[in-house]
Amino acid sequence: MSIPLALASGTGRFYKHSAKIIRFARHGCTNRPFFHIVVMERRKAQHQPVIEQLGTYDPFPNEHEEHLVAFNFERIRYWLGNGAHLSTPVAELLGIAGLLPIHPRTYMTAWRNRRAAEEAAAKASESGADANKAPESKEGGSGTS
Numbered sequence: 001m002s003i004p005l006a007l008a009s010g011t012g013r014f015y016k017h018s019a020k021i022i023r024f025a026r027h028g029c030t031n032r033p034f035f036h037i038v039v040m041e042r043r044k045a046q047h048q049p050v051i052e053q054l055g056t057y058d059p060f061p062n063e064h065e066e067h068l069v070a071f072n073f074e075r076i077r078y079w080l081g082n083g084a085h086l087s088t089p090v091a092e093l094l095g096i097a098g099l100l101p102i103h104p105r106t107y108m109t110a111w112r113n114r115r116a117a118e119e120a121a122a123k124a125s126e127s128g129a130d131a132n133k134a135p136e137s138k139e140g141g142s143g144t145s
Contacts, residue, residue, distance in 0.1 A: 005098070018042070021080060023048060023087035024057065034058055037090060039079050054079070057093060069093060 008073075019042040026046060028034035037055035040048065055071040062068060076099065088093070088105065095102040 015041070020051070020079065020082070020084040021087060022054060022084050022090050024089060032060065036117065037093075039084060042085065052079075069097070071099075072096060073099060 016022070020039055020041050021042045022037065024035040024046070025038045025040075026033055026035055035057040036050075036053050037057060038050040039052045039054060040050045052075065054075050055069065057070075060067075060070040071094075086100075088103070091100060092103040092106050094100045095106055
């Protein structure tokens with residue numbers, strides 16, 4: 001009789017030569033996701049038994065506006081050394097964490113956010129300038145003092 005393993009240690013069987021992938025497995029509630037970073041066989045669905053859990057990721061910011069991420073870098077290096085592939089979201093997180101080069105999509109997201117902030121600041125300054133001009137035009141008829 002075998003003792004069942006804890007879920008975090010992984011319960012899935014794996015074949016030595018099958019393709020592995022490090023990816024997210026979604027947990028949590030409706031409208032409140034929480035992700036485990038896991039190693040599993042590439043062709044399996046995300047809720048199938050995993051080989052090993054390598055970390056966690058909470059996409060919602062906490063009270064300090066931080067996204068909480070935990071990695072087991074030693075095991076991630078082990079699996080990458082054994083030929084495991086990475087999903088794009090996990091590659092982005094590992095790039096931000098400094099284990100891998102920064103993913104190009106991270107650069108594009110930062111560029112879009114920066115451009116949107118600049119446009120919002122420009123609109124706010126224009127509306128502020130319009131608000132300053134509006135009372136002057138209402139007070140005096142000619143606008144000169």
